[in-house]
Amino acid sequence: MKRARDPRSKIRNPAFPLVLPTWLVLGVFFLLPLTILFVISFAQRGTYGSLRPIEDFGHYVTSGKILANYARSLHPIYLQIFWRSLWMAVVTTVLCLALSYPVAYYIAVVAPPRRRNFLLGLAVVPFWTSFLIRTYAWMFLLRTEGLINRTLLSAGLVSHPLELLYNNFAVLIGLLYGEIPFMILPLFASLEKLDLSLLEASADLGASRASTFLRVTVPLTMPGIVAGIILVFVPSLGQFIVSDLLGGARTILAGNLIQNQFAVARNKPFGSAVAFELTAAVLALLFVYTIYTRRKGQDVLL
Amino acid sequence: MSRAGEARGPGSRGPFLRAHAWLIYLFLYAPIAILVVFSFNKATQTAVWQGFTTEWYGSLVHNELILTAVRNSLIVGVAATLLATVFGTLVALALGRYAFRGEGFTRNLLYLPIIIPEIVVGAALVTFFGVVGLRLSLVTVVIAHVVFSVSYVAIVVRARLSGFDRSLEEAALDLGARPLQTFWRVTLPLILPGIVSGALLVFTVSIDDYVITSFVAGVGATTLPLQIYSMLKVGVTPEVNAVSTLLLLLTVILIVIAQRLQQPPPEGVRD
Amino acid sequence: MGSDHSVEIRGLTKRFGDVAAVDAVSMDIRRGEFFSLLGPSGCGKTTLLRMIGGFELPSEGRIAIDGADVTLRPPYERPVNMVFQHYALFPHLSVEANVAFGLRYKGVDRARQPEVVREALALVQLSGFEKRLPHQLSGGQRQRVALARALALKPSVLLLDEPLGALDQKLRKEVQVQLKHLQRELGITFIFVTHDQEEALTMSDRIAVMNRGRVEQMDEAARVFERPATEFVAHFMGAANFFSARVREAAGGTLSLALAAGGEVRLPLNGTRYRPDEPVRFVVRPEKLDLRARDLSAHGVPSVAVTIEDRVYQGISTMWIVRDSADERFVVYEQNEKPFEEASRFAVGGRAFLCWNPSHAVVIRPEAEPS
Numbered sequence: 050m051k052r053a054r055d056p057r058s059k060i061r062n063p064a065f066p067l068v069l070p071t072w073l074v075l076g077v078f079f080l081l082p083l084t085i086l087f088v089i090s091f092a093q094r095g096t097y098g099s100l101r102p103i104e105d106f107g108h109y110v111t112s113g114k115i116l117a118n119y120a121r122s123l124h125p126i127y128l129q130i131f132w133r134s135l136w137m138a139v140v141t142t143v144l145c146l147a148l149s150y151p152v153a154y155y156i157a158v159v160a161p162p163r164r165r166n167f168l169l170g171l172a173v174v175p176f177w178t179s180f181l182i183r184t185y186a187w188m189f190l191l192r193t194e195g196l197i198n199r200t201l202l203s204a205g206l207v208s209h210p211l212e213l214l215y216n217n218f219a220v221l222i223g224l225l226y227g228e229i230p231f232m233i234l235p236l237f238a239s240l241e242k243l244d245l246s247l248l249e250a251s252a253d254l255g256a257s258r259a260s261t262f263l264r265v266t267v268p269l270t271m272p273g274i275v276a277g278i279i280l281v282f283v284p285s286l287g288q289f290i291v292s293d294l295l296g297g298a299r300t301i302l303a304g305n306l307i308q309n310q311f312a313v314a315r316n317k318p319f320g321s322a323v324a325f326e327l328t329a330a331v332l333a334l335l336f337v338y339t340i341y342t343r344r345k346g347q348d349v350l351l
Numbered sequence: 352m353s354r355a356g357e358a359r360g361p362g363s364r365g366p367f368l369r370a371h372a373w374l375i376y377l378f379l380y381a382p383i384a385i386l387v388v389f390s391f392n393k394a395t396q397t398a399v400w401q402g403f404t405t406e407w408y409g410s411l412v413h414n415e416l417i418l419t420a421v422r423n424s425l426i427v428g429v430a431a432t433l434l435a436t437v438f439g440t441l442v443a444l445a446l447g448r449y450a451f452r453g454e455g456f457t458r459n460l461l462y463l464p465i466i467i468p469e470i471v472v473g474a475a476l477v478t479f480f481g482v483v484g485l486r487l488s489l490v491t492v493v494i495a496h497v498v499f500s501v502s503y504v505a506i507v508v509r510a511r512l513s514g515f516d517r518s519l520e521e522a523a524l525d526l527g528a529r530p531l532q533t534f535w536r537v538t539l540p541l542i543l544p545g546i547v548s549g550a551l552l553v554f555t556v557s558i559d560d561y562v563i564t565s566f567v568a569g570v571g572a573t574t575l576p577l578q579i580y581s582m583l584k585v586g587v588t589p590e591v592n593a594v595s596t597l598l599l600l601l602t603v604i605l606i607v608i609a610q611r612l613q614q615p616p617p618e619g620v621r622d
Numbered sequence: 623m624g625s626d627h628s629v630e631i632r633g634l635t636k637r638f639g640d641v642a643a644v645d646a647v648s649m650d651i652r653r654g655e656f657f658s659l660l661g662p663s664g665c666g667k668t669t670l671l672r673m674i675g676g677f678e679l680p681s682e683g684r685i686a687i688d689g690a691d692v693t694l695r696p697p698y699e700r701p702v703n704m705v706f707q708h709y710a711l712f713p714h715l716s717v718e719a720n721v722a723f724g725l726r727y728k729g730v731d732r733a734r735q736p737e738v739v740r741e742a743l744a745l746v747q748l749s750g751f752e753k754r755l756p757h758q759l760s761g762g763q764r765q766r767v768a769l770a771r772a773l774a775l776k777p778s779v780l781l782l783d784e785p786l787g788a789l790d791q792k793l794r795k796e797v798q799v800q801l802k803h804l805q806r807e808l809g810i811t812f813i814f815v816t817h818d819q820e821e822a823l824t825m826s827d828r829i830a831v832m833n834r835g836r837v838e839q840m841d842e843a844a845r846v847f848e849r850p851a852t853e854f855v856a857h858f859m860g861a862a863n864f865f866s867a868r869v870r871e872a873a874g875g876t877l878s879l880a881l882a883a884g885g886e887v888r889l890p891l892n893g894t895r896y897r898p899d900e901p902v903r904f905v906v907r908p909e910k911l912d913l914r915a916r917d918l919s920a921h922g923v924p925s926v927a928v929t930i931e932d933r934v935y936q937g938i939s940t941m942w943i944v945r946d947s948a949d950e951r952f953v954v955y956e957q958n959e960k961p962f963e964e965a966s967r968f969a970v971g972g973r974a975f976l977c978w979n980p981s982h983a984v985v986i987r988p989e990a991e992p993s
Contacts, residue, residue, distance in 0.1 A: 067445035068457055071438045071501055075460050079472070079498050082479030086471070089478060148375060155372040159365050168372075170610060175379050177552070178602045179559035181576050182595045185583055186382035189389070192587065196385060199399055229379065287468025289562050294583065304470045311474050311566070321478070324471045335466055521677055522710035524697040526775065527727030536723075540714050 090321035091115045100318065118322035127306070127323070134303040137217070138285035141224040145232040145281050146274065148225075153236035153273075154266075158243065169237060176230035184294050187223050188214065191295070215297030223291035228284065232277040239273020272342070279338050283331050303327050383599065390592035407593040417594060419571075420578035427489060427574060428557045431496035436550040438497070439504025440542075446505070447512035461506075464499045472499065473566030480567065487569030495567045496560065500553035507552060507613075511545025544612040551609035555602050628653045628779055628811040629674060634683035636669050643669045645835035646683070651779075651813060651828075656805050658814045658822040658843075661832035662858070667815045668783060670832070674813065675704045675781050688778055698727065703772035704781040708788065709764045711756040711771075717743070718752035721771045728775055742774040743767075745804065761788050762797065769804075779811045786821065798824050819859055823847055831855045849984050850905065856986060861907045863952045864986070865926075872896040877985075879904075883946035887924040889983050903986050909955040910982040913942060913974045915967055924983075925975040928952065933970050942968070944976060952976060 093114075095101035103109050113120075121127070156168045175183065190196050191213040198210040213219060243266065251261040267274070289304035296302070301309075303323065310320025393402040411417050446457065464472065476495050480487060519541070523533040561576040568577055575598060582591045629651040636644040644666040651657045659667035672678045674685060676697035684693045692700050703724075711720050721739045730738055743749050746766035756764060765785055772780055782801075786794045802825045805812045816822050822829050823843050830840040831854070839851040850856035856864070867879035867887065877891040879902060889904070896902070917925045928944035931951075935958075942954040954976070968974050 064445040064449035064451035067441040067449075068451070068453070071442045071505075072457070072460070074438060074497060074501065075464070078476070078479070078494055079464060080460075082475035083467075083471075085482055086475040086478050151368055152372045152375045155368040159368050160372075170607070171376055172379075173610065174603055174606055175383075177555055177559075177606045178383075178599055179561075179576060179595075181559070181561045181579060182386070182599060183383065185579070185591065185595060186386045188583065189386055189587060189592070190382055196389075226378070226382070229375065283466065284468070287470055289470050304468065307470045307474060311477065317474075317478060320474060324474050328467055328471050331466060331468060516708075516710065518706050518708060518710040519712060521697070522704070522706055522712075523723070524677075525675060525702075525704045526724030526771065527698045528724070529696075529698055537712055 086321045087325055089318050090118055090325050092318045093117065094316045094318050118319045119326070121319060122323055122326060130301055130306050131303055131326075133217075133300070134286055134288075137221060137224065137302065138282050138288075140221060141228055141285045142278055142282045144221075144225055145228050146277065149229055149232035149277070150236055150274075153233050153240050156233075157237050157240035158245065172230055172233045172237070176234065180227055180290055183227055184223050184290050187219070187226060188294050191219055191222075214295060215300070217296075217300055219295040220292050220300050220302075223295040224285055224288060227291060228281045231280045231284070235273045235276035235280060236270065237273075239270040239276075243269055275338065275341060279334065283334065286331065287327055386592050387596045387599070390589055390596045392589050392592075395588060407589045408597075410590060411593055411597075414590070416573070416578055417575075420573050420575045423489060423492075423572060424558055424575040427492050427496055428554050430493045431500055431557050432550050432554040434493075434497045435500035435553050436504050436546060439501045439549060439553075440508050440546050442501070443505045443508035443512055447509055447515075461502045464502050469499075469562040473563040476563070477566040487567055487572065489568075489572045491567045491569065492564055492572055492574065495563050496553075496557045499560075499563065500556065503553050503556065504546075504549040507549035508542060508545050511542045511548075511613075515541065548609040548612040551605045551612075555605050555609075558598070559602065626653055627651060628655075628688065629813070630684075630686040630689075631670075631674075632684045632686075634670070634673060634685065635681045636666075636673060636678060637681040642681075642835050644673070644680075647832075647835070647837055648683075649830060649837065649840060651811060653778075653811055654809045655827040656802065656812045656814065656825055658816060658826040658829045659832060660816055660819060660822040660829050660846075660858075662817055664834075665832040666835040667817075667832050671704075671781050671783055671813060671815050674779070675702055676700050677704075701777055702779045702781060703775055703777040704783065705765075705768045705772050705785045707783045707785065709768040709785075711764055711767055713756050715755075716752065717748070717754050717756070717759070717767050720756070720767055721774050723771060724775045738774055739770075742770040745773060745808075746770045762793050765789070765797070773808070773810075777810065779813060782812060782814045784815050784817070786816075794821075795824075801825060819847075831858060833858075848907070848982075850986065853903075853986055856905045856984075861905045861984075863906050863908060863911065864903050864950065865906070865983075866948065866950065867902050867904070869896045869898055869900045869902055871898070881926060882948040883926050883950065884948075885919065885926065887980070887983075888922070889980050889985070894985070904983045905986055906978045906983050908941075908953045909939070909957075910978055911952065911954040912977045913944070913954055913956065913968055914977045915974060917975050918977055922980075923977050924980060925977050928974055928976050930968055930970050930972050930974060933966075933968075940966075944974065946976070 089100065092103070093101045109115055122131075152172070156165060156172070160168055188195075192198070193210040193212070193214070195213070197213060198207075201207045202210065247265055247269070248261055251265045252258075256264065287304050288302055289308055292300055292302040292305050293308075296305075304327075307320050307324050307327070310316045310323065314320075389400075390407055391403050391405065392400055393404045393406075394400070442457065442461065445451065446454065473495070476491070476498070477487070480491055485491060515538070519537055520533050523537045524530070528536060559576060560574075561580060564574055565577060565580070568574060573581075575594070579591060579594060579598075582588070582594075627650040629649075631647060631649050631651075634644055634647045635642055647666075647670060659670060661667050669678060673680050674687075676692070676695060676699075680693060684691060686692065687701060697704075712723065715723070718736070718739045721742050722735045725735050725738060739752065740749070743751060746769050748763065748766050748770065751759075751763070751767070756767070759767065765788075768785070786797055789797060798821060801812075805825075814822070814825065826843045828841065829843050829846045831838045831846060833854045839846055839855045841849075841851070846855065847859055847861075850859055850861050853864075856862055865887075866882040868882075870878040870880050870886065872878070872891055872895070875891050877889045877896065879887045879889065881887055913930075914925065917927070919925045926946050928946045930942060930944050932943040934941040934943075936955075937958070939955045939957050942956060944952050944954060946952070
């Protein structure tokens with residue numbers, strides 16, 4: 050039995066010492082650094098990777114120099130990178146959805162109930178294991194001396210090894226591989242709550258299986274679908290590891306660009322600007338999602 | 352309509368769905384399985400099977416870099432987990448029990464570290480440490496890990512709390528226990544599985560983290576994922592497979608335990 | 623405040639926003655009595671109980687237990703214990719650990735605790751269940767453990783929040799009787815909350831009927847049943863047979879009323895003052911009404927002409943729905959004493975006379991205007 054959250058029995062003050070440590074930690078080591086990063090995005094890179102001092106601040110603002118980094122990010126070279134990040138994230142998300150939905154459906158609806166926990170567990174475990182290692186596994190497979198090429202060669206299917214690595218294809222596979230578990234879970238959560246008698250009623254009223262799926266199942270599991278899309282699209286957009294290990298020079302994504310600016314090019318201001326553009330995109334998406342869930346009155350995690 | 356024990360739902364679609372599901376499972380696990388298998392491969396550079404050996408695991412033990420990395424990962428993992436668990440549990444209690452000003456702010460604050468891309472968080476932290484003059488070291492790594500871990504613990508514990516029967520606490524108060532005693536004897540034991548589960552989860556995430564750690568680890572603060580990464584960049588060797596396998600094994604064990612702890616308690620009996 | 627009252631409540635009010643869940647309630651509950659708070663959901667009975675227990679702070683008013691003011695005291699400082707609606711047994715503790723839970727706060731030392739637990743469990747007939755866990759118990763058993771746990775602390779007042787709600791019919795009736803006997807045996811004051819009037823009647827010495835935060839009537843159980851004081855109580859206790867009339871004369875121990883349906887009725891006058899021609903309503907309980915074939919007013923028996931609208935067989939009794947010429951509807955319960963093969967004198971659509979013993983009529987004062 051759950052007692053509904055009773056506003057009468059809540060007391061005001063005892064909460065503060067409980068939330069204070071978290072406020073401090075996240076305020077100082079999360080919000081503050083983000084703010085500093087944001088501020089830096091308006092600065093210019095100086096010598097040795099530090100910041101160039103600004104002589105005339107007023108002129109700096111009015112001449113538009115203050116937005117130099119953001120302006121620079123609109124250069125075709127970088128736009129290409131953003132575009133690539135975007136379409137890769139979209140393709141990954143769509144493929145993930147298409148591949149994961151049947152799996153989630155199987156676990157939640159078709160599989161015998163006693164197997165459900167086990168099957169779900171199987172899907173959850175990759176969710177928590179190292180993304181690095183899972184990406185490395187594909188590196189291992191796709192290399193010219195990797196298993197796939199070895200097998201193809203020894204089976205006589207190809208005469209010399211395929212260039213499976215360091216291209217868009219490899220990055221997509223890596224992304225897909227990494228993100229499928231993130232899609233299965235929210236879909237499962239929604240499907241589990243599905244009232245099967247609704248499907249039976251639909252069939253009873255004459256709808257074909259496809260029709261039932263489109264008109265009943267999909268709308269009812271939309272919250273899970275939307276959550277899954279968000280959970281896959283956002284990390285894909287900000288992806289670093291997959292494109293770093295599996296992609297080549299021609300498959301740089303936004304995440305690599307940012308890392309590059311900080312680690313190699315030592316242009317923190319520009320890197321910050323790109324970082325914030327990425328963040329803005331992510332926050333915009335989440336804002337839309339929040340409005341969607343609020344309208345639907347969904348359960349909140351916190 | 353469906354008999355006990357049988358799969359429910361659309362009948363003849365079953366086999367196709369089952370096949371598809373297992374294919375996806377295969378897709379998910381095969382690469383990892385291959386990785387693990389080849390960690391026992393005698394050959395060094397190629398993916399050709401040349402016999403079974405455990406020499407790579409042996410050489411790990413003698414690999415100074417690996418050992419240091421493991422030590423660092425454990426230090427960071429334990430420290431970050433302890434701190435994040437305490438902070439996260441306290442916040443979860445606050446959100447689940449009390450109405451306070453700043454409740455919405457706290458919630459959003461907790462969602463942010465999970466939502467904002469790791470790249471951005473890492474960049475922000477390294478910049479911040481530079482600005483305040485804090486040298487990069489294991490300490491900065493711990494700080495970074497705590498930042499993204501608190502939210503996970505809060506979510507897990509909060510979930511446990513939301514199913515918590517408040518009348519149990521009222522009963523304890525009624526029977527003479529003061530609030531602190533009630534928390535200690537009733538609330539805490541009942542949410543403990545959730546807390547431990549959250550702790551195991553963030554330990555796992557900490558052990559596995561690469562991106563943020565790569566930004567904030569100083570010299571000598573190399574953690575295992577960082578070490579693995581640099582090994583990868585140099586060249587693919589069975590040693591990498593071996594250390595990856597061990598890390599995977601540890602992760603799986605911890606996750607399974609964490610999942611078990613999140614099971615709800617058993618139901619009652621009929622009259 | 624006198625000290626032969628276990629619980630004294632004065633002007634107790636609890637507001638949630640603009641709504642008063644409990645509105646200026648005052649009552650005295652006697653030591654050792656079985657007292658019930660009866661009413662529909664939302665009437666404030668549970669809120670009142672919770673305030674006595676210390677789980678809600680009153681907006682206004684005072685509560686005293688055994689003569690001491692406890693209004694602001696937290697639950698752990700009151701000599702009161704509660705049996706919760708869903709029992710609230712600690713799932714991670716065994717039955718004996720549950721029952722022993724509060725003993726350390728009463729200063730019962732470790733050595734003596736097992737004995738106290740054994741006694742408490744014996745009281746509720748659960749001896750031998752010490753090592754079981756709550757999830758291994760049935761609903762009825764859990765309820766008894768909750769009871770034992772509260773009684774182990776020997777409180778002066780035991781609060782019970784609809785504890786029988788989750789039990790099935792048959793078990794409920796058994797437990798009602800057991801609880802009544804237990805209360806008699808222990809001599810503790812029981813304050814019992816329920817929405818089931820039959821339950822309240824079975825177990826209580828006195829009942830307070832509540833509606834929208836106020837007490838409509840507080841009386842001995844039988845009196846609440848037989849002599850409802852307000853329209854609400856009449857409805858709630860199933861006595862909603864309202865007769866409309868006007869006062870003809872009120873003198874010499876007799877109240878003469880002119881019925882809206884026509885005819886005159888004489889009721890015993892109990893000292894209340896009436897003005898001539900004052901509109902008055904009275905109720906007669908369904909089982910106190912009789913259907914007769916003839917008009918008996920000449921013999922001093924109130925008789926009202928009615929048409930029979932419906933008849934429902936209910937096993938023990940037959941329910942008749944009848945209507946008088948003033949279009950007022952009445953329910954009559956007739957005990958099924960005759961063999962059912964024997965045809966009834968009355969049939970649906972036919973006519974009859976509604977008769978009753980004048981002393982069974984209860985005059986209901988009109989509802990006071992809400993302030």
